Amino acid sequence: xxxxxxxxxxxxxxxxxxxxxxxxxxxxxGAAAELRGHVSSREEGAMEGVLVSARPAGSPVTVTxxxxxxxxxxxxxxxxxxxxxxxxxxxxxxxxxxxxxAKDGTIELTLRKAKDLAAQLTNTEWFISxxxxxxxxxxxxxxxSCHTFERILRTKHGAEQMFEVLKRMTTxxxxxxxxxVQVRKVERKYEEQNLRRLAAYLATVNLSSxxxxxxxxxxxxxxxxxxxxxxxxxxxxRKTIAPHDxxxxxxxxxxxxxxxxxxxxxxxPRTGAHAEFAYxxxxxxxxxxxLALEADKSGDLWLAAMFQTGLVKFDxxxxxxxVFRLPAEMNNDASQQSMVMPAQSQVDGKVWTNExxxxxxxxxxxxxxxxxxxxxxxxxxxxxxxxxxxADAANNLFFMDFGGEAIGRIDAGTGRAVIYPTPTPRSxxxxxxxxxxxxxxxxxxxxxxxxxxxxxxxxxxxxDVPTPHTYPYDVFVDxxxxxxxxxxxxxxxxxxxxxxxxxxEYLLPRQTNVRRVFVDNxxxxxxxxxxxxxxxxxxxxxxxx
Amino acid sequence: xxxxxxxxxxxxxxASMQALAGGEMGGADEHPDEGLVFFGFVKDARGAPIAGAxxxxxxxxxxxxxxxxxxxxxxxLPTFTYQLNPADVVIACAKEGYKQTRVIRRPIAKANPPKxxxxxxxxxxx
Numbered sequence: 027x028x029x030x031x032x033x034x035x036x037x038x039x040x041x042x043x044x045x046x047x048x049x050x051x052x053x054x055x056g057a058a059a060e061l062r063g064h065v066s067s068r069e070e071g072a073m074e075g076v077l078v079s080a081r082p083a084g085s086p087v088t089v090t091x092x093x094x095x096x097x098x099x100x101x102x103x104x105x106x107x108x109x110x111x112x113x114x115x116x117x118x119x120x121x122x123x124x125x126x127x128a129k130d131g132t133i134e135l136t137l138r139k140a141k142d143l144a145a146q147l148t149n150t151e152w153f154i155s156x157x158x159x160x161x162x163x164x165x166x167x168x169x170x171s172c173h174t175f176e177r178i179l180r181t182k183h184g185a186e187q188m189f190e191v192l193k194r195m196t197t198x199x200x201x202x203x204x205x206x207v208q209v210r211k212v213e214r215k216y217e218e219q220n221l222r223r224l225a226a227y228l229a230t231v232n233l234s235s236x237x238x239x240x241x242x243x244x245x246x247x248x249x250x251x252x253x254x255x256x257x258x259x260x261x262x263x264r265k266t267i268a269p270h271d272x273x274x275x276x277x278x279x280x281x282x283x284x285x286x287x288x289x290x291x292x293x294x295p296r297t298g299a300h301a302e303f304a305y306x307x308x309x310x311x312x313x314x315x316x317l318a319l320e321a322d323k324s325g326d327l328w329l330a331a332m333f334q335t336g337l338v339k340f341d342x343x344x345x346x347x348x349v350f351r352l353p354a355e356m357n358n359d360a361s362q363q364s365m366v367m368p369a370q371s372q373v374d375g376k377v378w379t380n381e382x383x384x385x386x387x388x389x390x391x392x393x394x395x396x397x398x399x400x401x402x403x404x405x406x407x408x409x410x411x412x413x414x415x416x417a418d419a420a421n422n423l424f425f426m427d428f429g430g431e432a433i434g435r436i437d438a439g440t441g442r443a444v445i446y447p448t449p450t451p452r453s454x455x456x457x458x459x460x461x462x463x464x465x466x467x468x469x470x471x472x473x474x475x476x477x478x479x480x481x482x483x484x485x486x487x488x489x490d491v492p493t494p495h496t497y498p499y500d501v502f503v504d505x506x507x508x509x510x511x512x513x514x515x516x517x518x519x520x521x522x523x524x525x526x527x528x529x530x531e532y533l534l535p536r537q538t539n540v541r542r543v544f545v546d547n548x549x550x551x552x553x554x555x556x557x558x559x560x561x562x563x564x565x566x567x568x569x570x571x
Numbered sequence: 572x573x574x575x576x577x578x579x580x581x582x583x584x585x586a587s588m589q590a591l592a593g594g595e596m597g598g599a600d601e602h603p604d605e606g607l608v609f610f611g612f613v614k615d616a617r618g619a620p621i622a623g624a625x626x627x628x629x630x631x632x633x634x635x636x637x638x639x640x641x642x643x644x645x646x647x648l649p650t651f652t653y654q655l656n657p658a659d660v661v662i663a664c665a666k667e668g669y670k671q672t673r674v675i676r677r678p679i680a681k682a683n684p685p686k687x688x689x690x691x692x693x694x695x696x697x
Contacts, residue, residue: 402634404632405630405632405651405652405654405655406606406649406650406651406652407605407606407607407650407651407652407653408605408606408649408650430649431649432649440633442632442633442634442635443634443635444634444635444636444637445634445635445636445637445649446636446637446638447636447638447648447649449639484625484637485639
């Protein structure tokens with residue numbers, strides 16, 4: 027079925043576009059000299075690892091650098107347009123007291139102790155602070171898909187009230203944000219005793235007794251190499267936009283899937299131009315939005331339509347959509363396609379996807395429009411859920427069992443599956459990518475690890491991520507063989523060299539719910555991109571080494 | 572089932588009961604992972620354990636599960652449903668420098684729910 031794309035380009039977009047373009051144009055005129063400054067506090071004196079953000083008045087773009095060992099910071103020439111800036115900082119335990127310009131043009135920032143430390147904590151810091159066992163805390167990793175833990179821990183609910191809240195949560199779609207809550211057509215399955223156990227635990231760590239009966243622990247600020255980075259955050263024009271997967275094209279434009287609305291988004295970071303392309307609602311009453319965004323060999327883009335069901339192809343040149351609907355006999359109220367893998371569809375004319383409601387995989391034949399069903403877990407007990415997908419050069423599929431502890435391979439010719447359990451039990455592999463050697467890299471969400479699988483040797487290698495309770499969502503291996511990862515929990519971007527074992531974690535300027543991560547290999551050093559799923563922004567991270 | 576093997580099986584079942592899995596809120600992460608367990612050892616001709624051997628379990632459907640043995644030669648497959656007939660699962664083992672000689676399925680005592688299925692794989696150099 028052919029559907030024309032509807033380009034959304036509201037007045038708001040236009041205002042943002044012109045304002046932003048003007049700023050960038052000024053910036054490009056060479057008027058933007060290097061901006062230097064210094065950050066300190068009464069308690070520490072000069073402070074290393076403070077994220078200093080500058081935002082030109084009225085701009086949707088915020089540029090961030092990190093202070094060095096002597097509290098010094100420097101915005102490189104050209105990174106900011108000339109003019110006046112609003113400054114903000116991120117240094118857990120502190121808040122910005124004042125900013126002052128010296129006669130020589132440098133900026134002096136003074137921090138003071140934060141009045142409300144709890145408001146600054148990442149989910150990871152809540153995990154570390156809360157008393158209780160890992161088993162008690164682990165169910166919370168589902169909550170952070172939609173909101174932060176602060177929201178839970180500031181409640182005063184007792185166990186019974188909290189149980190009612192948790193029951194209500196089971197009625198919401200996983201593609202919900204605080205800005206756009208979506209109700210599922212079919213409630214999630216849950217076991218009452220498990221929800222009651224979780225509710226009872228949460229009632230011991232929230233404010234039901236009047237105060238948190240435990241110290242709030244914080245992670246260390248960035249230091250050394252983690253301070254050598256430039257971060258640019260592009261605010262999107264509506265707060266409801268929930269960028270999930272982000273990728274750049276050959277022209278450097280950034281495309282993103284919107285998790286809660288039927289739009290494909292595009293941002294040109296050079297001009298600031300932002301556009302949204304609407305695709306049709308194919309399942310009225312079902313939650314809107316898409317999750318995975320992948321490209322085929324010709325550069326056209328594919329969306330997995332989540333509860334709208336089916337797959338959506340976007341012809342980039344014609345700017346038109348083609349919707350591949352699920353047939354009625356395969357479609358039910360719980361049907362959900364979260365993933366799509368068209369990268370090798372030129373080999374056999376077939377595109378892989380998943381069917382969450384059946385713990386299964388599907389393959390779309392582009393010629394006939396028909397879907398085949400593959401159920402590798404049919405004879406298996408426990409919980410299974412094929413999630414991240416990647417295809418090899420022959421369009422054989424590798425899939426992550428996000429519900430369990432394995433990755434799998436489906437042979438494109440025979441349709442037979444091979445399941446490889448990960449060395450770490452209950453690892454819950456999530457998103458994945460294939461490197462140039464055909465190795466499969468992936469995030470072990472529940473195990474707090476990243477891993478690689480060698481399909482030739484049929485062996486795994488796993489690494490712990492440096493910060494506990496990170497729960498990595500995705501991985502991307504760049505042209506240098508370095509691995510990049512992020513999560514919904516820590517607000518940190520991991521850069522890891524598997525060869526040396528060395529890693530660095532870059533702190534992001536704001537609370538950032540990280541999903542798919544992407545690296546543009548065309549620059550040196552490489553350029554990292556990610557969407558802020560709850561924060562309606564696109565983030566560019568440029569390491570300075 | 573011999574005494575030590577019975578202990579191993581009990582430990583495996585206990586571990587799986589304690590384990591976490593899933594993708595649905597407040598439920599699957601705490602679901603006891605109950606079901607039919609396949610486990611066993613890969614050993615050489617003298618009965619010494621072989622670490623890092625590849626164990627392949629092939630289902631009637633043609634789907635396979637591939638795991639590696641631990642330092643003690645132990646392997647364990649993911650948990651299956653009780654509806655699966657153990658006779659429909661064929662176990663084989665492989666490692667470079669070795670060839671498989673025997674596969675020994677321990678007699679399965681009738682029980683409800685079914686007990687873990689132990690299958691030993693023997694290999695020799697060559």
